Amino acid sequence: MNMDLCKLIVERPYKKVYRCEGSIVKLFDENHPKVDIFNEAMETARVEATGLEIPKLQKIENIDGKWAIFLEYKDGKTLEEMMHVDPANIDKYMSDFVDLQLQIQSRKAPMLPDLKEKLARQINSITELDASQRYELLTRLESMPHHSKLCHGDFNPSNIIVGKNGKMTVVDWAHATQGNASADAAMTYLLFALKDQEVADLYLKIFCKKSDTAIQYVQQWLPIVAASQLVKENELEKDFLMKWIDVMDYQ
Structure with a gap:
């Protein structure tokens, strides 16, 4: 395939x-590790098998x-984009x-990786945290209930495409x-x-109301999830994530 005939829409370091x-x-x-590429394709196919409406995997190809x-x-x-140009309807957009x-979370995909195991591996690999911090995070993670619901892992409005039919x-x-x-x-x-932060609080309020989940329960996951994101080594986000990890000391 001649990539010169295609339109570049996103560029990342890898x-x-x-x-x-x-x-x-x-x-x-x-x-980029071949195993990561093929795993991504396989996991997409496994989500597709749940019956959710997602972009179907077409093929994997080696190009030059x-x-x-x-x-x-x-x-x-x-x-x-829609939230940005129409902020007056943020409540409706957030509800949808x-x-x-x-x-998504009502579906099962038993062949996907286990979230708690993935989080544990990520926390164990973080050099920015000392052994005591990693121990506290892993202890909290181990105490959290183990479920098997389908989790996207990067669920945010930029990853949702809205067609002309809505x-x-x-x-x-x-x-x-x-x-x-x-x-x-x-x-x-x-x-x-x-x-x-205001939009984040609105999201959490609506999610907890619709799912009948205590806000405090979701908040217990925040230090764990924040720590797991340090593996991305994004300096712009590091201070933000460290603040959420530090919240653990006061709960």
Whole structure:
């Protein structure tokens, strides 16, 4: 495939994402681990098997020494764009957003990685935390209930495509796991809080009301989930995440 004929839409340090006719193509750097690329494709296929409306996996191809994942293209705007241009209707958008998250969490995908095991591996690998901090986080993680609900892992409005008919499609399942829905909600809360604390609080209020979950229970996951995100080594987010990890000392 000639990538020069495709439109570059996203660029990351380890991949570029293109729109090519009826496909979205994730083209990875030649040094990116092959196992991670094939795992992402496999996990997308496993989520697809749950019956959720997601971009279908089309193929994996090697293009000039670089591996690429081809996914079905979904036309529309992101929910993030819609929230930005129409802030007056934020409550309605957020309600629909939470409904979609709960629909996802009602599904099972037993072949996906276990969320608690993934979080434990991430926390154990963090050099910014000392042994005592890692021990406290892992002890809290171990005490949390073990569930097997489908969790997106990066559920935020930029990963939701809204078609002209209003139908919403969730994209980017690279971080999908099976685990505790409140842990997934804690991740979404942090993603909102990174940009706008007021919107984050609105999300948490609506999620907890619709799911009949205590806000305090989701908050218990926040230090754990914040710590797990330190593995991304994003200096801009590091101070923000460390503040949420420090909250653990006062709960």
